[in-house]
Amino acid sequence: MNEADPSSGGWFEDVDREDADSVTESIRTGSAESPAAWPERAVESGFAADEDEYYKILHDATMRATREAVQEAERSDDKQLMHGIRAMDDCERVANELAERVAEWAGSRHEDAETGVEYARELAESDEEDPLVSLAERVRDLDDEAADLRSHVERTAPEVAPNLSALAGPVLAARLIALAGGLKQLARKPAGTVQVLGAEEALFAHLRGRAPSPKHGVIFVHEAVQGTHPDNRGSAARALAGKLAIAARVDHYSGERKPELDAELAERIERIQARDVDE
Amino acid sequence: MSDLPVGVERRAFDGRESLATEGEAVYGEPTADGWRKWDVRRSKLGAMLEKGMDTGLSGGETVLYLGAAAGTTVSHVADFAGPTYAVEFAARPARDLLEAAEPRRNLFPLLKDARKPETYAHVVEPVDVLIQDVATRGQAKVALANRRFLDDDGRLLLAVKARSEDVARDPDAVFEEVLTTLREGYEVLETRSLEPFHDDHLAVVARPD
Numbered sequence: 001m002n003e004a005d006p007s008s009g010g011w012f013e014d015v016d017r018e019d020a021d022s023v024t025e026s027i028r029t030g031s032a033e034s035p036a037a038w039p040e041r042a043v044e045s046g047f048a049a050d051e052d053e054y055y056k057i058l059h060d061a062t063m064r065a066t067r068e069a070v071q072e073a074e075r076s077d078d079k080q081l082m083h084g085i086r087a088m089d090d091c092e093r094v095a096n097e098l099a100e101r102v103a104e105w106a107g108s109r110h111e112d113a114e115t116g117v118e119y120a121r122e123l124a125e126s127d128e129e130d131p132l133v134s135l136a137e138r139v140r141d142l143d144d145e146a147a148d149l150r151s152h153v154e155r156t157a158p159e160v161a162p163n164l165s166a167l168a169g170p171v172l173a174a175r176l177i178a179l180a181g182g183l184k185q186l187a188r189k190p191a192g193t194v195q196v197l198g199a200e201e202a203l204f205a206h207l208r209g210r211a212p213s214p215k216h217g218v219i220f221v222h223e224a225v226q227g228t229h230p231d232n233r234g235s236a237a238r239a240l241a242g243k244l245a246i247a248a249r250v251d252h253y254s255g256e257r258k259p260e261l262d263a264e265l266a267e268r269i270e271r272i273q274a275r276d277v278d279e
Numbered sequence: 280m281s282d283l284p285v286g287v288e289r290r291a292f293d294g295r296e297s298l299a300t301e302g303e304a305v306y307g308e309p310t311a312d313g314w315r316k317w318d319v320r321r322s323k324l325g326a327m328l329e330k331g332m333d334t335g336l337s338g339g340e341t342v343l344y345l346g347a348a349a350g351t352t353v354s355h356v357a358d359f360a361g362p363t364y365a366v367e368f369a370a371r372p373a374r375d376l377l378e379a380a381e382p383r384r385n386l387f388p389l390l391k392d393a394r395k396p397e398t399y400a401h402v403v404e405p406v407d408v409l410i411q412d413v414a415t416r417g418q419a420k421v422a423l424a425n426r427r428f429l430d431d432d433g434r435l436l437l438a439v440k441a442r443s444e445d446v447a448r449d450p451d452a453v454f455e456e457v458l459t460t461l462r463e464g465y466e467v468l469e470t471r472s473l474e475p476f477h478d479d480h481l482a483v484v485a486r487p488d
Binding site for chain 2: 010026035059074077
């Protein structure tokens with residue numbers, strides 16, 4: 001076995017074993033051309049008293065370094081998810097806009113022209129060489145793309161944020177992450193901010209004293225809000241936002257799935273929905 | 280039929296005999312008296328032992344395991360081997376690997392790319408056994424690049440996945456090509472198909488040449 005070049009030594013060389021950060025850094029970014037009898041060398045150099053102690057330090061160091069590397073890698077996945085959800089929204093928006101154009105154009109030709117993406121899909125089925133049909137095909141393709149992006153988001157969001165996705169559903173989870181600017185950023189936001197994410201316009205109008213405070217932002221689409229009587233929607237949105245904020249923190253800081261969060265949310269919402277409302 | 284390594288035994292689980300190692304459960308496998316069932320359908324190394332291949336494993340070796348994934352197989356290896364270095368490239372399965380490694384003081388997880396041995400040669404010592412189960416194109420090249428870790432009388436235990444090289448081609452042609460490349464640095468001692476436990480996989484035992 002070749003001995004390593006001294007310039008590319010073992011991970012423990014020039015490292016203070018009490019300094020966890022520098023140990024982690026050395027495991028993660030160090031390199032050597034060839035392996036060497038590191039345990040022996042570490043004992044010889046006085047880094048460890050004996051090989052048992054060396055392996056104990058190595059276990060702790062590799063666990064820590066790998067945990068850190070895993071967390072970093074997964075955190076950058078949230079950026080991919082943000083691109084995915086934004087692209088999905090773009091495709092849906094543009095498909096709808098173009099579908100309106102198609103409907104208007106078609107209306108000038110046929111009495112029975114309909115509206116919407118579905119109508120554009122119908123038109124696209126005729127294989128005519130015609131600019132209107134061609135435009136309708138673009139609508140269909142964009143709508144297909146949006147559907148593909150949606151299933152991509154639905155697949156990846158639970159990997160990036162398992163608890164948030166379980167509570168909010170993958171699409172809403174992705175949207176919250178995108179609005180906050182990342183999972184880390186979302187994890188650092190107070191529940192009150194999570195509650196109104198996506199309602200910034202209304203929030204600033206309120207802060208200028210021109211409007212009531214918004215009760216909810218994008219979380220409005222959640223079943224916990226939708227399924228609650230309008231009088232109690234503020235409470236429901238507040239309770240939901242509180243749990244979502246906790247879920248985002250668990251996802252960012254530990255990444256472990258905690259099913260008890262689902263049960264806690266269900267219980268809170270059930271209690272709120274059971275409240276009497278003045279008819 | 281060669282002997283099982285010390286620390287690997289055939290034990291009964293629910294009345295059926297299976298390979299087993301002694302250690303903390305990792306993936307919900309059945310356990311009995313501190314022994315955990317080693318499901319050979321989920322582990323290519325397990326299948327190699329089950330088929331009686333001469334792996335040269337006797338227990339207590341120093342091991343470098345490439346492609347540790349969620350730690351299913353490498354946790355069994357760490358149960359009967361000595362210092363065990365587990366390299367995995369993907370972050371998601373590495374999370375489970377960390378859990379498997381937590382209670383195993385001799386298992387050292389590394390989030391590294393097996394195609395770049397210089398990024399972990401400052402941590403991994405020379406080993407008696409190199410176990411490789413990576414699902415990537417160029418599996419023979421990975422084995423060649425990591426030959427530097429293997430002692431002269433050490434063993435390479437390789438599971439070649441035909442579909443990782445080329446989904447469309449005939450597996451036998453793929454295996455032949457992989458073996459040809461492998462022979463640039465190894466003497467191939469034994470090859471065997473892992474059917475019926477794993478489809479389109481060839482197990483290879485080799486030593487540095």
